[in-house]
Amino acid sequence: MARDPDLARPSAAMLLILDLDETLIHAAKGPPPRPADFVVGAYSVWKRPHLDAFLTSCAGWATPAFWSSATDAYVRHVVDAILPAGLAPAFAWGRGRCTRRQDPETREDVLLKDLAKVRRRGFDLRRTLIVDDTPGKVARHYGNAVYVPPYFGDPDDDVLPRLADYLATLRDAADVRVLEKRGWLPAGRG
């Protein structure tokens, strides 16, 4: 029986969409408890430890992209500040690309990252991963999601090297959505 060539052979490069706040960085207003890595407007910003190595490592086998629910201007500043030299993301999207929905229970507005917008850009969702610390923002596409414990500035945080190693195990997956990705970080680590 003929096999679907798309299932047998991952053709497209993996698209790796990364959240910013509490995933790759932590930003805070007010007097900084320790020197910040950089400043954006009124915010002091700390890179999650090992961020440069993480981005460089992932870019070796995936196409990185950024998607945050913060303002588009903030996203541009942060991405400019964290991007290692020579690395070009597929896109860097902010709130303007999120979908606003009201939570039926809390009545609060929630900003969702709807991967249909990524698919319409020509990306294959079988080969798309989205990394976020807030599961609700990618609830429509949990099959593409890898959740990380939030980063609030701990200088000893070691999630990113572990995440780089884990993500690399998915690099040849024909369809990331059928793989169980919860529990990638051993229990007790958030």
Ligand SMILES: [Mg+2]
């Ligand atoms: Mg976040």
